Amino acid sequence: MKKASSFTLCATVASFCALLLAGCGENLSDSNPISGTSTSGDTPQQELYICVYDGGYGTEWINTLAAQYEEKTGVKVYAEADQSILDRLEDQLENQSDYDIYMSHDINWRNFAARGLLADLDDLYARDVEGTDATFAEHVVTGGAELSIGEGENGDEHYYKVPYTQGAGGLVYNIDMFVENGWSIPTTYAELLALAQTIVSAQIEIPGTRDYVVPFAWSGSDRQYYWDYLVFEWWAQLAGLEKVNQVIEYKGPTGGYSDGFEMYNPTTYYKEFMDAYDMWYDLIALHSNYSTADSYGNQLATAQAQFANGQAAMIPYGHWAKYEIENAIGRELDFDIAMMKTPKATASSIEVNYMVGFGDSMIIPENTPNKDVAMDFLAYMATEEACVTFVEKAEGAFLAFDYNDVDLSALEESDTYIKSIREKLTEGNNFHLSSANPITYWNVNSVMPWLENTYFYASACAQPTNNTASIIGADMYNRAEVGWPVWLRNAGLR
Amino acid sequence: MEGTLTAKPNSKKKFLTGTTIFIFVMLFYPVGHFLLMWFGVNINSILLTFQWPVRGKLEFLALNELFFNYETLFLSFKMESTQSMFLASLAYFVISCLVTLPISLFFSYFIFKKIRGNGFFKIIFFIPSILPLIILTIVYRYGIFSNQGILSPMLNALNINVASLFIDQGARWMVWLFCIWAGIGYNVILLTAGMSRVPREILESCKMDGVKPMREFFKVIIPLTWPTITTLFILGMMSVFNVFMQPMFITQGQYDTMTIGLHIYQASGGAGLNEPATLGLFCSIIGAPIILLVRHLLNKAYGDVEF
Numbered sequence: 008m009k010k011a012s013s014f015t016l017c018a019t020v021a022s023f024c025a026l027l028l029a030g031c032g033e034n035l036s037d038s039n040p041i042s043g044t045s046t047s048g049d050t051p052q053q054e055l056y057i058c059v060y061d062g063g064y065g066t067e068w069i070n071t072l073a074a075q076y077e078e079k080t081g082v083k084v085y086a087e088a089d090q091s092i093l094d095r096l097e098d099q100l101e102n103q104s105d106y107d108i109y110m111s112h113d114i115n116w117r118n119f120a121a122r123g124l125l126a127d128l129d130d131l132y133a134r135d136v137e138g139t140d141a142t143f144a145e146h147v148v149t150g151g152a153e154l155s156i157g158e159g160e161n162g163d164e165h166y167y168k169v170p171y172t173q174g175a176g177g178l179v180y181n182i183d184m185f186v187e188n189g190w191s192i193p194t195t196y197a198e199l200l201a202l203a204q205t206i207v208s209a210q211i212e213i214p215g216t217r218d219y220v221v222p223f224a225w226s227g228s229d230r231q232y233y234w235d236y237l238v239f240e241w242w243a244q245l246a247g248l249e250k251v252n253q254v255i256e257y258k259g260p261t262g263g264y265s266d267g268f269e270m271y272n273p274t275t276y277y278k279e280f281m282d283a284y285d286m287w288y289d290l291i292a293l294h295s296n297y298s299t300a301d302s303y304g305n306q307l308a309t310a311q312a313q314f315a316n317g318q319a320a321m322i323p324y325g326h327w328a329k330y331e332i333e334n335a336i337g338r339e340l341d342f343d344i345a346m347m348k349t350p351k352a353t354a355s356s357i358e359v360n361y362m363v364g365f366g367d368s369m370i371i372p373e374n375t376p377n378k379d380v381a382m383d384f385l386a387y388m389a390t391e392e393a394c395v396t397f398v399e400k401a402e403g404a405f406l407a408f409d410y411n412d413v414d415l416s417a418l419e420e421s422d423t424y425i426k427s428i429r430e431k432l433t434e435g436n437n438f439h440l441s442s443a444n445p446i447t448y449w450n451v452n453s454v455m456p457w458l459e460n461t462y463f464y465a466s467a468c469a470q471p472t473n474n475t476a477s478i479i480g481a482d483m484y485n486r487a488e489v490g491w492p493v494w495l496r497n498a499g500l501r
Numbered sequence: 502m503e504g505t506l507t508a509k510p511n512s513k514k515k516f517l518t519g520t521t522i523f524i525f526v527m528l529f530y531p532v533g534h535f536l537l538m539w540f541g542v543n544i545n546s547i548l549l550t551f552q553w554p555v556r557g558k559l560e561f562l563a564l565n566e567l568f569f570n571y572e573t574l575f576l577s578f579k580m581e582s583t584q585s586m587f588l589a590s591l592a593y594f595v596i597s598c599l600v601t602l603p604i605s606l607f608f609s610y611f612i613f614k615k616i617r618g619n620g621f622f623k624i625i626f627f628i629p630s631i632l633p634l635i636i637l638t639i640v641y642r643y644g645i646f647s648n649q650g651i652l653s654p655m656l657n658a659l660n661i662n663v664a665s666l667f668i669d670q671g672a673r674w675m676v677w678l679f680c681i682w683a684g685i686g687y688n689v690i691l692l693t694a695g696m697s698r699v700p701r702e703i704l705e706s707c708k709m710d711g712v713k714p715m716r717e718f719f720k721v722i723i724p725l726t727w728p729t730i731t732t733l734f735i736l737g738m739m740s741v742f743n744v745f746m747q748p749m750f751i752t753q754g755q756y757d758t759m760t761i762g763l764h765i766y767q768a769s770g771g772a773g774l775n776e777p778a779t780l781g782l783f784c785s786i787i788g789a790p791i792i793l794l795v796r797h798l799l800n801k802a803y804g805d806v807e808f
Binding site: 093113115117118121122160227228231298301302303304305306447448449450451459461462465466469470473483488489490492493495496497498499 | 530553555558569573576577578579581582642643646663664665666667668669753755756761767768770771773774775776
């Protein structure tokens with residue numbers, strides 16, 4: 008009896024384990040899409056699996072691109088949008104990757120490349136882009152190809168990523184409101200200040216409320232960094248692009264890493280950055296009546312609704328504004344919008360565009376057997392057809408390829424927003440703040456324009472006197488000096 | 502000699518009894534879990550503290566600079582952000598052990614004694630415990646700071662600027678307040694369960710002797726639920742190291758609300774795993790003996806409770 012019960016127990020446990028394992032096996036074969044070719048049917052069809060970060064661009068663009076590519080090549084493309092991609096990316100790259108291509112922000116690609124987890128994309132960069140005379144490397148937006156070179160496992164340098172998007176950020180405005188009230192688009196900071204005062208003075212009533220239209224709706228709670236898009240451009244205009252590029256190398260006056268904190272010196276290298284912040288401070292922090300009530304504490308959804316309801320004429324945003332705002336309010340905006348070129352710091356300033364999200368990446372895992380097809384898809388994304396599709400379906404976002412020869416006239420005619428983004432991207436000097444200095448990517452959220460990822464926009468509105476440019480400039484410099492040796496050591500730089 | 506020879510097959514036979522198999526099967530999972538999820542994970546973390554980045558990869562340090570990462574950590578203590586992070590984390594000891602726990606004890610007794618309105622408070626306290634933290638933080642934020650929120654008009658009427666509540670100095674108070682609000686429910690569930698085990702005879706005896714509720718609470722209920730209180734106190738102490746979601750969802754770690762747990766979580770998403778691993782191990786080395794000592798002292802306070 009005892010033996011029988013032991014046997015029964017063992018058999019039950021064994022069966023249970025077998026079932027579990029069998030279940031796992033079945034799931035793996037079902038869910039693991041990496042196969043290169045489908046085994047069903049007489050003529051195996053090539054397959055490609057793509058994972059994109061489920062963010063402000065939606066999924067329509069990737070589904071459309073997948074369909075277009077499939078039609079063109081016969082390769083079956085499966086695309087999945089996922090917000091948790093970054094949490095499982097490393098595991099996927101280290102083990103059996105479920106996807107052939109990943110597209111997302113914040114991919115730690117240099118680290119992955121050094122560990123031999125990413126496919127070398129030299130062949131892709133050497134390819135000619137269909138319909139152009141340029142190679143893929145030449146067709147990537149200026150500066151993008153250079154920033155995609157990293158060290159591989161054996162120390163050799165190769166291309167390991169493709170820049171995902173080239174962005175624009177700044178003030179998105181309500182065209183209808185501007186036209187109705189005869190307001191001109193400000194071209195300089197002084198004009199922007201004057202416009203803000205004009206809007207407030209006009210006392211335009213918001214139907215159904217006792218409030219008046221104000222110049223800006225914004226979220227200090229979770230998107231205060233949207234003001235960066237203006238401040239960074241003013242910084243670049245005041246300092247010049249050469250000086251900005253020098254700062255983001257984070258090497259000190261000696262040319263070495265050890266005194267890189269000097270780049271935060273508010274009286275020398277960082278003077279213009281603090282001046283740019285001061286411009287913002289004068290415009291927003293010192294004029295609480297220029298923003299919707301409590302905007303510095305508002306969440307993004309509130310700011311979006313305020314702009315959509317016509318409570319504010321402008322909202323600071325990135326190029327994903329239209330898609331995201333309409334998605335948030337659940338309907339199309341009932342007025343036209345556009346992103347204005349950021350009013351220049353001074354009348355003589357050069358026109359610049361800060362490329363928002365320029366560090367976002369498209370990568371191919373080393374462990375996929377489908378590298379060639381994956382590279383072919385990325386090459387396809389550089390074609391005119393794909394570039395147009397992306398802009399159309401992502402409603403104003405642009406891939407990080409050269410759009411100079413891309414015909415967007417049909418889209419621009421019907422969509423003021425797309426037109427404005429295109430103009431902002433192509434009519435100014437594009438710049439980015441992605442640093443190649445290891446100190447920036449070995450120390451998460453530490454060495455960046457706003458040191459230690461500490462923003463002051465909301466605080467400045469809540470307590471203006473405690474957050475002047477001189478106070479926070481000195482504070483950042485001190486923190487940089489104290490923290491620098493730590494960050495250097497963390498980055499393996501001594 | 503013969504006896505010895507015949508004994509061997511018997512012991513082998515005994516070894517394969519149903520009880521042995523049962524014990525083996527029952528231990529298989531926890532031991533495997535311990536080896537994989539504790540030893541496996543932690544040994545890797547410990548090894549990471551002796552590595553540093555070389556040309557984009559983490560490699561082991563030379564013997565003469567084996568404690569390089571620890572020296573770096575000590576160097577970081579000079580940084581304002583590190584000091585603020587430790588202070589913000591230590592605050593959770595006060596919040597969890599010295600504020601939330603006593604309040605929870607009071608309300609648990611209130612519910613246990615079935616004082617009028619206890620059913621209402623039961624629901625009020627229990628709801629935060631069954632909802633996901635992300636939902637709770639959204640409810641909390643929107644409740645206080647939103648045109649649609651219930652508390653917002655009330656606070657405005659009291660001339661409190663709600664927009665500033667989640668900014669600067671106000672932010673840490675709002676996170677602490679949330680932790681108290683959300684933490685009470687969890688404690689109340691465990692404490693009322695502990696109190697419900699107090700024998701009725703003892704309580705009836707107290708009643709017959711005319712013991713006042715306050716005296717009953719301190720002299721009977723607390724000693725008899727001491728093991729539960731000890732457990733919650735220890736968990737509260739551990740919150741110094743593991744609170745991270747509350748500040749992440751409410752303030753994104755801004756305005757001096759960064760905690761050790763949140764810093765480790767964020768830094769673990771980057772390339773330099775040596776830094777969060779070193780901080781984590783340092784905290785374990787400092788925290789574990791303190792927690793064990795406190796646990797020992799708390800256990801000694803009332804001795805074992807058996808009823």
